[in-house]
Amino acid sequence: xxxxxxxxxxxxxxxxxxxxxxxxxxxxxxxxxxxxxxxxxxxxxxxxxxxxxxxxxxxxxxxxxxxxxxxxxxxxxxxxxxxxxxxxxxxxxxxxxxxxxxxxxxxxxxxxxxxxxxxxxxxxxxxxxxxxxxxxxxxxxxxxxxxxxxxxxxxxxxxxxxxxxxxxxxxxxxxxxxxxxxxxxxxxxxxxxxxxxxxxxxxxxxxxxxxxxxxxxxxxxxxxxxxxxxxxxxxxxxxxxxxxxxxxxxxxxxxxxxxxxxxxxxxxxxxxxxxxxxxxxxxxxxxxxxxxxxxxxxxxxxxxxxxxxxxxxxxxxxxxxxxxxxxxxxxxxxxxxxxxxxxxxxxxxxxxxxxxxxxxxxxxxxxxxxxxxxxxxxxxxxxxxxxxxxxxxx
Numbered sequence: 001x002x003x004x005x006x007x008x009x010x011x012x013x014x015x016x017x018x019x020x021x022x023x024x025x026x027x028x029x030x031x032x033x034x035x036x037x038x039x040x041x042x043x044x045x046x047x048x049x050x051x052x053x054x055x056x057x058x059x060x061x062x063x064x065x066x067x068x069x070x071x072x073x074x075x076x077x078x079x080x081x082x083x084x085x086x087x088x089x090x091x092x093x094x095x096x097x098x099x100x101x102x103x104x105x106x107x108x109x110x111x112x113x114x115x116x117x118x119x120x121x122x123x124x125x126x127x128x129x130x131x132x133x134x135x136x137x138x139x140x141x142x143x144x145x146x147x148x149x150x151x152x153x154x155x156x157x158x159x160x161x162x163x164x165x166x167x168x169x170x171x172x173x174x175x176x177x178x179x180x181x182x183x184x185x186x187x188x189x190x191x192x193x194x195x196x197x198x199x200x201x202x203x204x205x206x207x208x209x210x211x212x213x214x215x216x217x218x219x220x221x222x223x224x225x226x227x228x229x230x231x232x233x234x235x236x237x238x239x240x241x242x243x244x245x246x247x248x249x250x251x252x253x254x255x256x257x258x259x260x261x262x263x264x265x266x267x268x269x270x271x272x273x274x275x276x277x278x279x280x281x282x283x284x285x286x287x288x289x290x291x292x293x294x295x296x297x298x299x300x301x302x303x304x305x306x307x308x309x310x311x312x313x314x315x316x317x318x319x320x321x322x323x324x325x326x327x328x329x330x331x332x333x334x335x336x337x338x339x340x341x342x343x344x345x346x347x348x349x350x351x352x353x354x355x356x357x358x359x360x361x362x363x364x365x366x367x368x369x370x371x372x373x374x375x376x377x378x379x380x381x382x383x384x385x386x387x388x389x390x391x392x393x394x
Contacts, residue, residue: 032392033061033111035102035121037087039069039080045199045308048381049115049388050076061109063102063121081105085120090153095124102128110134113392116168117141123160130167137391138168139196142305142327143178162187170391172196174305177326198306200381201315208317208372209292211365217248217357218294219321222287222309223301225254225264230300230323230344232264235272237300237350242277248357250298253290255283291316295364296356300341300349304328311379314371319364321352331379337371 032053036042042050042062050060054077062073066082073080083101086094102125106114114136116125122138129136165171165188172194173179179195182188219238223229231252238250256263272278284290287309291297297313297320304327310320311331320338322328332338339356342348359367 029057030112030392031059031061031110033063033106033109033114034078035063035083035114035116035125037064037085037118037120039064039067039073041117042078043069043072043076046117047076048200048202049385050078052385052389061111063105079109081109087118087120090156095120099124099128103131106132106134113137115139115388119157123157123164126164126167130164136168137388138165138171140171140173140178140182140305141199142174143181143303158185158187165192168192170194172387174198175327175330178305194387196306196384196387197379198311198384199308200384201311201375201379202381203315203376206288206312206315206375208315208368211317211361211368213361213364214295215247217296218251219248219296219298219353219356220251220253220290220294220313221298221300222253222284222290222312223299225256225269227262227264228302229254230302230349232268233300233344233346233349234298235268235277236346237353238272238277239275240346240350241354244354246354246357248353250278251281251290251294252278253281253284253287287312288316291318294318296321296338296353298322298349298353299328300343301325301328302343306330306379311375314368314379315375317365317368317372319356319359319367320371321349321356331374333370333374337367337374 034042034046034050039062042064053060060078061081062078063081063083065085070080070082083105085098098120106128111134114125114129114134116122116136117139118141122140126136126138161182171188171192174196176195179193183190221231221234223231225231234250241248269280273280281290291313295318297309297318299307299310299322301307301323303325306327307322310322310328313320314331314337320332321341322332322338323343324340325343332340334340339352341352
């Protein structure tokens with residue numbers, strides 16, 4: 001009985017705390033802006049916080065570049081304000097223009113609070129909010145390619161972070177490795193930092209099905225088509241296993257996020273697909289459907305914030321394979337809900353994929369159940385909402 005209580009009490013406390021903060025904000029009537037580099041990101045990852053804010057009398061402004069999801073945000077009841085943003089470039093002139101765009105938008109719409117996500121809103125949006133005097137919160141959802149590769153750009157971005165991160169009320173990190181890196185390089189005061197379990201998962205929207213092992217065995221990788229996501233390693237690991245005569249399918253869902261030296265080339269993608277190493281499915285409108293139809297979700301990433309695709313796989317009850325790096329290692333317990341592989345190591349990834357294929361349906365089912373349990377206890381979006389409400393309304 002004691003052990004059961006030790007498990008249940010923290011969950012009950014979180015639920016009560018969330019209810020407490022939600023009850024408090026009924027007296028508020030605030031305009032809260034959510035600022036991210038794509039409308040797609042806001043719609044897919046922030047609906048929970050949008051809904052919670054709206055239910056407590058807040059108007060939500062979604063500030064992001066216009067895309068096909070901008071209209072969907074309006075259908076959620078948000079005021080969408082488009083902003084032109086070069087998400088991948090580091091052109092000082094364009095970034096200066098972005099800063100002035102934020103300044104103009106914030107002055108015009110006068111939000112009471114601003115929630116910044118992704119690198120450019122975190123830097124230039126925070127500076128604009130500081131000048132106007134609007135309180136804000138930043139969320140470091142991942143460090144991206146700029147922190148993976150050494151060079152002048154990395155040093156420059158670090159200095160920008162160091163200057164701008166004096167100003168937010170709170171800076172949330174999605175894993176402790178990223179937070180410790182900022183602290184190690186003296187980019188932020190520890191007192192300003194806190195941790196979030198990624199963007200959180202609304203577990204009510206994910207329904208595990210009885211596990212069915214497919215023939216051929218089906219793997220799935222879901223990611224933007226970037227080198228740092230480990231897509232090349234995935235394709236070449238598949239080649240190794242195909243040459244061994246193993247019966248499986250390596251599916252890939254994703255989209256090209258611009259073109260550049262960090263993007264998978266269309267030539268490589270075509271070569272891998274034509275050789276049968278991967279099956280490219282393009283972009284998915286509902287990855288839950290795709291995940292439900294496979295045996296295991298793979299993400300051999302070089303570094304993450306908290307990988308959404310793995311959390312979604314776990315919520316649906318699927319085993320996972322990923323690298324033991326920042327962000328990824330937080331979601332996997334070796335041998336319990338999946339298997340690790342070494343980062344940038346094709347042979348290690350191939351070995352983990354082969355080990356996964358050799359597991360029985362019962363063992364795979366048990367891994368899926370453990371993954372669902374981890375998501376329910378550690379990555380429920382109610383935890384994220386509660387922390388944001390605490391910062392905004394207390």
